[in-house]
Amino acid sequence: FxxxxxxxxxxxxxxxxxxxxxxxxxxxxxxxxxxxxxxxxxxxxxxxxxxxxxxxxxxxxxxxxxxxxxxxxxxxxxxxxxxxxxxxxxxxxxxxxxxxxxxxxxxxxxxxxxxxxxxxxxxxxxxxxxxxxxxxxxxxxxxxxxxxxxxxxxxxxxxxxxxxxxxxxxxxxxxxxxxxxxxxxxxxxxxxxxxxxxxxxxxxxRLGGLDSRASVQPLLEEAEEMKYRSHWVGWQKCSESDVVSCRLLNPGQPPEVAIVGDSHAGHLASGIAHQLRGRQTPVLARVRAGCFPMYDRIAPGMEDFACRHALMNGILDEVIAMPSVHTVVLSGYGVLRINGDRGVPPAGAPDGIFHNSQTDEFIRARAERFDHALDYTLNKLQASGKRVVFVIDVPELNFNPRQCTQMRPLSLHAGKQRTVCEVNRTDADERSHYYRQAVENARFKHPQVRFVDSWEAFCNDRTCSAQQDGRLLYSSRDHLSPAGSRFLMDRVGHEIFP
Structure with missing residues (x-):
């Protein structure tokens, strides 16, 4: 027990x-x-x-x-x-x-x-x-x-x-x-x-399935590509006992860059490996599911706001104490941290909408705490003399992106396959309003921090797309696929790794 x-x-x-x-x-x-x-x-x-x-x-x-x-x-x-x-x-x-x-x-x-x-x-x-x-x-x-x-x-x-x-x-x-x-x-x-x-x-x-399975092999490979663990191809565990919280790219030398955050930092890993191909920059990834990259327990009401048991406090302190790390990249699911839900409509409700289960008062209160914690975190990182990069989180979708393609050789239910794999920009803006407002506040207070807006890669004035040239850029409503991670880094990677 x-x-x-x-x-x-x-x-x-x-x-x-x-x-x-x-x-x-x-x-x-x-x-x-x-x-x-x-x-x-x-x-x-x-x-x-x-x-x-x-x-x-x-x-x-x-x-x-x-x-x-x-x-x-x-x-x-x-x-x-x-x-x-x-x-x-x-x-x-x-x-x-x-x-x-x-x-x-x-x-x-x-x-x-x-x-x-x-x-x-x-x-x-x-x-x-x-x-x-x-x-x-x-x-x-x-x-x-x-x-x-x-x-x-x-x-x-x-x-x-x-x-x-x-x-x-x-x-x-x-x-x-x-x-x-x-x-x-x-x-x-x-x-x-x-x-x-x-x-x-x-x-x-052991045989990889029966012979008849060869006909669906491309679908199996596509499904495997959509799994979160595919983001870590090319990365190594920091230790054999580590499960998911620590990974190294180009190990052998002390890390020069640290990626810190929750699974929304983790889904950048495949794009970072793609961006640094041919370069030997050692990168450390400290990723904990459900842990936004900022300090908590810094004021009354801030207990476990960013992460259970203040685990992120220890990770950030550890990264700050590393003399070899000159750049810290922060990324996380900020909308979830502020809005308190993933925006998924309840069972039986129509798809294609964002469902906010919390009141505006609740969201505004969390946005204030988020603003305070992010300001505190950026101040502490900058005081350590490190270059700080904040990757503004990707836009959420109000549908399952896997509806945009046929990924199953057999389906018992003739469900609708989406012909338009994108979300209305106005809906996405409204859903992330308080998060992006908090980020803009931080951008104004911390002009030395590099803010990288991932929305510029996925959105235009009218829509935000989850598919490009037949490739799914998302694996879920809020996580990038490895293809989406590479797509993002092709467009903004130079801002993180000049």
Missing amino acids: SWNIALRETDPVQAFFSPVTRIWELLAGSILGYVSASMPKPALQLTAPANSKHSPYPLNWMRHLLSLSGFGLLFAGVLLIDQGRSFPGWWALIPAVGSWALIASGPTAWFNHRILSLPWLVFVGHISYPLYLWHWPLLSFLKITETDTAPVWMRAAAVMVALLLAWATYRWLETPIRRRPVDRVTTTLLVLGIALSGLSGFAIY
Whole structure:
């Protein structure tokens, strides 16, 4: 559990998928099962025997309370845990403890006996494990085949198919195997089946897919190019233990240039490598997802404004202390830091619009803090004697850029492919108004800082484009693709690397 807490901040993907960080959840249930199977029955009873002189009701209420508390925790988890939470982390305690309490309360608890014993819920319980196995590949397949999130009706249909397949698996596979006497034939067949399945998957992986996959190879290469990690081709980790926060270009000499920021600094990496081809300028990239490149905790109300646990403070101090670094390049998702959301419309709302979920008062207050923090940061960097470059963030899109091209060999839903892959300049200006206003304030206060406006590469007076000569310049609504990163640096790179 402690490793899950620690790793959640540095590598959230590993924290979510690694068995090491999730085993405590399995152990909680295993311990409960072991205790139930090994302890004498009277030791497990929360109620007094019928012939006991003591009233059974207080202990019965303990069982009922445990059951209801468990359900309450599970329901709270459904309501509270979303994409904005650091899951698993501490939040994983809610469903884990809730499940444990619900099971530990036993079959005689009121909620378990009256509610969970309803026939249709018992049926769901019987098929729960095959349902767990079936629903994920079906929903994942929809995610793979559809350019964007599949329509609600299609996802609902996938869940219904998963229910049907789960019932069939339970009825004709799981139940017969459970009822079959345990013998060498059954065990051998099961082991061979599992081994054959695993070896087949491994062989397909090692061979790069079946022969028929060659026809979609260009699409696979295009999809691979759109992944964020493709920006780091040619860069090296600062150390083997580093996950994503530190990279080096042209290592061997102390870095002369430092790129600092969040993933919007990271998506400049492929363009920087392209810009510096043929040159041996050593570059350090200190990138932390969700961490805007400025100091926080510098005044009341500024706690963790730029980055959780003030991680960016340490990164900036480290870069300032490097005597070899003469240029510091800052870039980050400033609109998110000020507006408090990504502008994505809620499910069911029409695409092609920016959706601001926060009030103007909220945004103005954050813009003031942003202005203060950026001013403080630029002052401190300039005081160190380093050349400072601030890359004004790219314009956001109000649509998924992957709708602009056919990137899937198969699509189950005849969704609309965009014929115009651009956003209205007026809409983009309105969305980023407070961010660009704060940047203009900083430009006025710090004339020695070089402000590089990425909008000049993507926008004209009417629109901002996400595609150029058939190439997608964006990989998401706010991240550049490697092609877009190179496109940007071809136009503004000389301002960063004169």
